[in-house]
Amino acid sequence: xxxxxxxxxxxxxxxxxxxxxxxxxxxxxxxxxxxxxxxxxxxxxxxxxxxxxxxxxxxxxxxxxxxxxxxxxxxxxxxxxxxxxxxxxxxxxxxxxxxxxxxxxxxxxxxxxxxxxxxxxxxxxxxxxxxxxxxxxxxxxxxxxxxxxxxxxxxxxxxxxxxxxxxxxxxxxxxxxxxxxxxxxxxxxxxxxxxxxxxxxxxxxxxxxxxxxxxxxxxxxxxxxxxxxxxxxxxxxxxxxxxxxxxxxxxxxxxxxxxxxxxxxxxxxxxxxxxxxxxxxxxxxxxxxxxxxxxxxxxxxxxxxxxxxxxxxxxxxxxxxxxxxxxxxxxxxxxxxxxxxxxxxxxxxxxxxxxxxxxxxxxxxxxxxxxxxxxxxxxxxxxxxxxxxxxxxxxxxxxxxxxxxxxxxxxxxxxxxxxxxxxxxxxxxxxxxxxxxxxxxxxxxxxxxxxxxxxxxxxxxxxxxxxxxxxxxxxxxxxxxxxxxxxxxxx
Numbered sequence: 001x002x003x004x005x006x007x008x009x010x011x012x013x014x015x016x017x018x019x020x021x022x023x024x025x026x027x028x029x030x031x032x033x034x035x036x037x038x039x040x041x042x043x044x045x046x047x048x049x050x051x052x053x054x055x056x057x058x059x060x061x062x063x064x065x066x067x068x069x070x071x072x073x074x075x076x077x078x079x080x081x082x083x084x085x086x087x088x089x090x091x092x093x094x095x096x097x098x099x100x101x102x103x104x105x106x107x108x109x110x111x112x113x114x115x116x117x118x119x120x121x122x123x124x125x126x127x128x129x130x131x132x133x134x135x136x137x138x139x140x141x142x143x144x145x146x147x148x149x150x151x152x153x154x155x156x157x158x159x160x161x162x163x164x165x166x167x168x169x170x171x172x173x174x175x176x177x178x179x180x181x182x183x184x185x186x187x188x189x190x191x192x193x194x195x196x197x198x199x200x201x202x203x204x205x206x207x208x209x210x211x212x213x214x215x216x217x218x219x220x221x222x223x224x225x226x227x228x229x230x231x232x233x234x235x236x237x238x239x240x241x242x243x244x245x246x247x248x249x250x251x252x253x254x255x256x257x258x259x260x261x262x263x264x265x266x267x268x269x270x271x272x273x274x275x276x277x278x279x280x281x282x283x284x285x286x287x288x289x290x291x292x293x294x295x296x297x298x299x300x301x302x303x304x305x306x307x308x309x310x311x312x313x314x315x316x317x318x319x320x321x322x323x324x325x326x327x328x329x330x331x332x333x334x335x336x337x338x339x340x341x342x343x344x345x346x347x348x349x350x351x352x353x354x355x356x357x358x359x360x361x362x363x364x365x366x367x368x369x370x371x372x373x374x375x376x377x378x379x380x381x382x383x384x385x386x387x388x389x390x391x392x393x394x395x396x397x398x399x400x401x402x403x404x405x406x407x408x409x410x411x412x413x414x415x416x417x418x419x420x421x422x423x424x425x426x427x428x429x430x431x432x433x434x435x436x437x438x439x440x441x442x443x444x445x446x447x448x449x450x451x452x453x454x455x456x457x458x459x460x461x462x463x464x465x466x467x468x469x470x471x472x473x474x475x476x477x478x479x480x481x482x483x484x485x486x487x488x489x490x491x
Contacts (some may be wrong), residue, residue: 018199019047023171024206026064028447028480030153035484066231067146072470074135079107082134086468091454110478132298182442203444208420209239219256230416231271245424254451256422261307265339266412277335281322288362295398300469311415318413343409423451430483446479
């Protein structure tokens with residue numbers, strides 16, 4: 001293995017220098033590279049790989065190195081069998097069902113691959129929060145999150161002698177032969193100059209366009225610049241993979257005006273300072289008015305839409321309000337402690353309002369009206385309990401526990417982007433499809449750059465969900481694995 005900070009300018013148009021060029025070093029890119037290297041070695045083929053990464057060596061660039069890497073798995077490492085049905089519902093049938101079915105079928109093999117390569121998968125038998133998955137109230141995560149997974153995958157990749165890593169190198173254009181076959185990439189080095197890197201096959205796995213303000217404004221719409229990034233590594237996801245694919249005639253998939261965002265603690269500078277537990281209290285805007293049914297579905301399922309509405313309609317300001325019984329029940333724990341800061345606390349609702357910067361009388365009025373509207377059903381966060389309100393706009397459908405017991409707690413919240421939805425269209429082996437539906441020779445795509453999610457359905461806001469949660473990391477890992485194996489077969 002060698003590390004190359006700037007690719008040489010002396011490459012000629014002769015035979016390909018690399019058998020596989022991987023653009024991006026996140027989950028999808030690492031899995032593609034490692035599976036390609038292992039499979040070609042098993043087949044007795046001498047193959048050379050280069051990973052091209054815009055970020056710096058040692059930097060947590062991209063999204064994968066920051067994600068907590070939640071997995072929608074049961075205790076036997078099987079993927080939620082209801083996922084494909086949810087995807088069909090919320091996309092109004094636009095999401096690729098064969099792709100979703102392939103993901104379900106291949107996830108167990110992906111998890112086995114991770115385990116076989118020393119990655120620890122931690123299972124959580126959740127007995128305090130209704131997940132809404134068909135996994136027996138189980139979910140999982142990679143120990144140490146996405147950063148630990150990438151470090152482990154990189155260790156295996158770097159054990160091969162026939163690998164080069166190009167850091168601080170931005171891939172900006174695909175190179176093609178006269179017949180349209182992809183034969184390399186044109187890159188911009190860290191000195192601003194261009195160079196060409198030639199190869200037999202190219203994997204585009206360099207993320208979406210959440211780090212590109214111009215593309216966000218063009219596709220997502222006005223005020224998209226108000227959306228911060230949930231983690232600093234996303235600044236490298238600048239949409240060049242999408243641009244490169246479109247330039248060679250790739251088809252697209254996913255909603256280009258759609259994105260996954262989360263409510264994070266406004267006070268915190270910590271990446272991924274998500275406050276997950278909006279379901280177990282009320283969320284108000286800067287005028288102390290509720291604007292969303294916090295108990296619509298599970299907290300994972302509704303976290304995206306309430307964040308989206310906070311950005312779109314509430315001036316990027318929201319405030320979670322609850323009381324002592326809820327905090328005593330869920331803290332410490334992941335529901336409220338992903339942020340590194342304790343909630344604001346007050347002996348009265350008015351005291352809390354002052355600390356949050358809200359008008360005390362307005363917040364007191366909203367809380368009083370909410371408390372007065374709650375039915376008599378028992379509060380049970382392990383099911384859709386039907387403990388709801390009546391006569392409010394909007395009503396709360398489930399988990400409408402009264403906010404009456406001091407001290408009272410609150411978090412100031414804002415929406416931040418996790419990833420964008422629109423991307424390149426691929427087949428079940430992660431080959432990029434042209435606008436005519438045929439694969440573009442030599443071109444693969446995986447990860448968030450491959451479009452899948454839609455927010456076209458009228459039922460999406462009703463069900464509080466655009467992107468069924470806890471699947472993204474597994475999707476990137478699985479289709480990266482499949483792409484690497486496919487590229488090895490095609491060598």
